[in-house]
Amino acid sequence: MTRIAVVGTGAVGASIAAWLIAAPEHAVTLCARTPFARLRVETPEGVLESTPRLLTDPANAAPVDWVLVVTKTYDAPGAQAWLDRLVGPDTNVAILQNGVEHRDRFPALDPSRTVPVIVDIPAERRAPGDVVQRRNGSLTVPDDAAGRAFAALFAHSPIDTILTDDWLTAAWRKLAVNCAGAVNALTLQPAGIARDAEAADLMRALIRECIAVGRAEGATLPDDLPDSIVDGYRAAPADSINSIHADRLAGRPTEADARNGVIARLGARHGIDAPLNRMADVVLRKNGPDN
Ligand SMILES: NC(=O)c1ccc[n+]([C@@H]2O[C@H](COP(=O)([O-])OP(=O)(O)OC[C@H]3O[C@@H](n4cnc5c(N)ncnc54)[C@H](OP(=O)(O)O)[C@@H]3O)[C@@H](O)[C@H]2O)c1
Known part of the structure; x- marks a missing residue:
């Protein structure tokens, strides 16, 4: 047993x-x-x-x-x-x-x-x-x-x-998807917001920061990841809501630190600035009950 x-x-x-x-x-x-x-x-x-x-x-x-x-x-x-x-x-x-x-x-x-x-x-x-x-x-x-x-x-x-045999890369790939979800949580707009050009640019910029830090940590991340992730958000049902967005709607604490703050924190160890992810983490935390 x-x-x-x-x-x-x-x-x-x-x-x-x-x-x-x-x-x-x-x-x-x-x-x-x-x-x-x-x-x-x-x-x-x-x-x-x-x-x-x-x-x-x-x-x-x-x-x-x-x-x-x-x-x-x-x-x-x-x-x-x-x-x-x-x-x-x-x-x-x-x-x-x-x-x-x-x-x-x-x-x-x-x-x-x-x-x-x-x-x-x-x-x-x-x-x-x-x-x-x-x-x-x-x-x-x-x-x-x-x-x-x-x-x-x-x-x-x-x-x-x-x-x-490369769990680190798999985890950073998922983080790249999740960090872009901050745009949904901040705008309180479901996946369809990725079809908007300005929102999509912001998602790509968040992902580019994630790629830079992930590579410094040892992950293998392709250059076209920002486009493929945004394409994924665009292909999802326009009304689908990710978990950080759902947490915010429900007034629960969010995993902003684990999804965005971590990119800024680990980036600092490598001398890589990640201001968009830092902003997303701070704004989401200051707007939540975990403030
Ligand atoms: N849900 C998804 O679809 C999904 C998908 C992929 C990844 N994840 C990840 O999986 C993890 C779990 O997510 P989830 O959606 O399952 O979260 P969840 O529904 O909020 O469940 C978390 C559970 O942990 C319990 N808990 C908190 N503190 C505890 C403690 N001290 N002792 C015992 N239980 C405690 C909570 O208790 P209460 O019952 O009192 O709230 C709750 O039942 C997260 O990191 C999430 O990001 C989730």
Whole structure:
């Protein structure tokens, strides 16, 4: 039996927990801030329902084989309180979050037992424990021993686990897409705003800053990335709303630091200025409840 704890049971956490519970060889514990009695996830393959074992107090947690951290990036300190109880000498930890700083957010963990995960599973929460998973999606991890062990947890599920020998580049490519989403969050306009020439220019400029810093960090990013990302925004349904835009509409804190601020912060280490991403981070944070 593989003992697995899922810390953070929102849109993505509930979706992956439902799939993990579906495998009889898994003993899954949900570590939640807001409790619920039933877990119900509408997946592309049908509805997964279960009555999960759920904890709300880290003091009641004990070491497990795997911890999957699925909180928002800004809730890393709260997740650490769980890790303090759940991690023993043989525990592996997977961080399923946005950005490029997965391991940096949890400096106390053994990096060789920590798997950074790029999440491409679109999901929304209707209520605590009640989630819609829109696509089977994918989880991208480094092709190393811990990454392969993580992928094995999902072997029974339709979630695609992608092993890559250049995880850094994959994470910066996703960051390049996400950093441009600040234009949507700042203008409160859905994806269709990318069809506007001025908005598209701003998106490309944000992405160019991301490319410069990403390359300095070691990522391989092509020159045509700004155009291809803007083309992607233009091809999306005009009314689709990205998560940072949705967070802002809902009055929640945003992941602006992990999506834009990080580009300015890491850029400073290399002497690269990223004023647009710094502006996006500051303005989004000053407009939010996390100010
Ligand atoms: N949703 C998507 O489609 C999607 C797609 C790709 C990537 N991602 C990334 O995946 C990560 C998770 O996103 P999400 O959409 O699943 O976020 P979410 O729906 O807001 O879920 C986060 C969960 O973490 C819980 N949490 C926060 N602090 C906690 C603590 N101290 N102890 C236990 N639980 C805690 C929250 O509790 P409450 O229930 O009390 O709020 C919430 O259930 C983010 O980095 C996001 O950018 C999401």
